Amino acid sequence: MSDVVIASDRNYLHLVSICVVSLFETNPDRKLHIHLLSNGVDVEDLGVLKTIVERYRGELSIYPIENLRDRLTVDVPSTISVTSYARLFVGSILPENLDKVLYIDCDIIFNGDIRNLFDTDLADNLVGGVLDPLISCTYKKEIKIPMNEPYINAGVLIIPLNLWRSERMEQKFVDYLVANGGKVHHHDQGIINAVCAGRKKILAPQFNVMSNSLCYPWKELYKINTPFYNQEEYKKGISCPAIIHFTGAIYGRPWIVGCTHPYANKFLQFKTKTAYKNIPLKPNNQSILHHLEGTLYRLLPFELFKRYMQSIYYLSYFKHSIKK
Known part of the structure; x- marks a missing residue:
C-alpha cells in the first residue's frame, strides 16, 4: 500500500478529484491510500471524492485541519492559502503507524508510473524533492541557506514521518517561522528548505x-x-514527465481561461472523469503584468524576453529590500 497525502480547502477539491483520478489512471496496478487534510471541505464534496477513490478500489482517510492557524502560533501573509502550511504538520496529523508518505499539491496531474518515486530510499535525509528550476541566489539569501544548498519545490515531497517525529521537525518548522515574524520567502516551501x-x-x-x-x-x-x-x-525528465505541476507563470493554469500549457488537454481529459466535468473554466483575472509576461514570451525572441524578466525581477527585489 502506498500512502499519498493532499491538503485542500473547499475551493480546490475539484482539483484534488482530478489529481486523484490521474493518479489511479496512470498507476492502475498500485494499491493507493489517499490521505486528505481537509480545511473546511463540505461533506457533499468529500462524498464525491470518496466515490472516486472507491471506484478505483483505493482507500480514503480524511483529517480535519481547521486549527492550522493555532498551530502556526503567528500570523502569516494572506498571499497564499493557510492550507499550504499543512504539510509542516503531517507527522502529528497522520497515524503513527505511517512511516513514509508522498505529499503532493492539488495543482498537479500524474502522467506515468511513479513506482520508483514510492520506493525512494531517503537514508538519513529529512525530505526528498525535485530541484526548483528558477531559484536565484537571492531567494537562498532570504531564507539564510548556503548558495550551494539544493532548493527543492514543495509541491511533490517524499516525507519520512518517523524521522520527522523523532527529530521534532514540526517544532523546528514553527520555531523558524516565528523567528522570521511569520514572513518566510516562499512560505512553507522556504521553511522546509531552510530547516532541512x-x-x-x-x-x-x-x-x-x-x-x-x-x-x-x-x-x-x-x-x-x-x-x-x-x-x-x-531533458530526459521533462520530455517524459511522470508528474506535471501546473505552477502558473507564463502558461497559466488549465482550469482558467486562456491557458497555453502543453499538457492542458491532458488535465481536461482527466477532468471529464470526475463529477466536476461540466463546471466551466474560471475567468482569467491575472494581473496586467502577468498577462504581459505570457504575451511577450510568445512574441519575443527568448533573449529579449529574458532581459525583460530580469528587469522585472530586479525591480521587485529592490522594492522588497526597501520595505525591509
Whole structure:
C-alpha cells in the first residue's frame, strides 16, 4: 500500500478529484491510500471524492485541519492559502503507524508510473524533492541557506514521518517561522528548505515537471542554479514527465481561461472523469503584468524576453529590500 497525502480547502477539491483520478489512471496496478487534510471541505464534496477513490478500489482517510492557524502560533501573509502550511504538520496529523508518505499539491496531474518515486530510499535525509528550476541566489539569501544548498519545490515531497517525529521537525518548522515574524520567502516551501538544509534527497526531474521547466532552456536554468541537473538527465525528465505541476507563470493554469500549457488537454481529459466535468473554466483575472509576461514570451525572441524578466525581477527585489 502506498500512502499519498493532499491538503485542500473547499475551493480546490475539484482539483484534488482530478489529481486523484490521474493518479489511479496512470498507476492502475498500485494499491493507493489517499490521505486528505481537509480545511473546511463540505461533506457533499468529500462524498464525491470518496466515490472516486472507491471506484478505483483505493482507500480514503480524511483529517480535519481547521486549527492550522493555532498551530502556526503567528500570523502569516494572506498571499497564499493557510492550507499550504499543512504539510509542516503531517507527522502529528497522520497515524503513527505511517512511516513514509508522498505529499503532493492539488495543482498537479500524474502522467506515468511513479513506482520508483514510492520506493525512494531517503537514508538519513529529512525530505526528498525535485530541484526548483528558477531559484536565484537571492531567494537562498532570504531564507539564510548556503548558495550551494539544493532548493527543492514543495509541491511533490517524499516525507519520512518517523524521522520527522523523532527529530521534532514540526517544532523546528514553527520555531523558524516565528523567528522570521511569520514572513518566510516562499512560505512553507522556504521553511522546509531552510530547516532541512543539508539533508535533502534530490529526486529525478520527471517527478515534478513545473511550468518553468518547460518554458526556459536548460542552459539558462543551469546558470542560476547550484546545484542543478545535468543536461541529459533534465531533458530526459521533462520530455517524459511522470508528474506535471501546473505552477502558473507564463502558461497559466488549465482550469482558467486562456491557458497555453502543453499538457492542458491532458488535465481536461482527466477532468471529464470526475463529477466536476461540466463546471466551466474560471475567468482569467491575472494581473496586467502577468498577462504581459505570457504575451511577450510568445512574441519575443527568448533573449529579449529574458532581459525583460530580469528587469522585472530586479525591480521587485529592490522594492522588497526597501520595505525591509
